Amino acid sequence: MKIKCIAVDDEPLALELVSKFIRQTSFLELSATFDNGIEALGYLNQNEIQLIFLDIQMPDLSGMELARILDGKQGDNKPKIIFTTAYNQFAIEGYKVDALDYLLKPFSYEEFLKSATKAYQFYEAKSKETSNNQGQQFSEYIFLKVEYQLVKIMLKDIKFVEAYKDYIKVHLVDRTSPLLSLTSLKNMEEMLPSDRFMRVHRSFIIGLDHIDSVVRNTVHIGNTVITVSENYKDGFLDFLNKWIA
Secondary structure, three states: OOEEEEEEOOOHHHHHHHHHHHHOOOOEEEEEEEOOHHHHHHHHHHOOOOEEEEEOOOOOOOHHHHHHHHHOOOOOOOOEEEEEEOOHHHHHHHHHOOOOEEEEOOOOHHHHHHHHHHHHHHHHHHHHHHHHHOOOOOOOEEEEEEOOEEEEEEHHHEEEEEEEOOEEEEEEOOOOOOEEEOOOHHHHHHHOOOOOEEEEEOOEEEEHHHOOEEEOOEEEEOOEEEEOOHHHHHHHHHHHHHHHO
16 A cells, blocks of 8 residues: 655755655655645645645745645545654644644654554555445544544444543543543544434534433433534434434
8 A cells, every 4th residue: 555645844955855755665655745835735636645744834834724724624535644843832733633643853764654654554444444344434433543542442332522622522331531632523523424423512422322312402321411502403303303203
């Protein structure tokens, strides 16, 4: 499996080094290089790329701004991002846009390969899901970034997902404390099949199989009571009518 990638950095030497590292990594395929974010964005709008090695501090359009633009796009074909920067204060911001990893300059090929391997493992798992399901849109599990590792979570075990500041809390069956992941509820919603999970509030996604009861505009899952907000009421009522039928 080859991962199609691009490198973006306004420093010529840094761009040359990343390009060299990509070329000597057997499972990476360098499609293009760019010294600014604007040209990279134009290329990404016209070409399907799986991985971006992206500098943060760039004029006109910074790497973080480019990442936010890409993070706002819908669908499963958004490229993953590995940030390359000399400034460690951007680490938290990197995880907010669901970056796969963060390389602090100057970095060695060993460090580069470790990050690239994360991308390979991600796409390998995604490829296996596709082949195993043979046309089904979703697998029976997802991988979620928890601290610095990817954790496999079975869909049937997810009771509900809760927004918590810059994180999400994933509440699971047979687990007293939720898993905490630095991602958005929007990203989580895109990962979950809509026939089994539903957004009922700006801060909550519920597992439909785990609903114990519905009282007026509230959903009861175990000891947790979740309010169905006005913006999501119509969709929930449609589901409820089918459920009752």
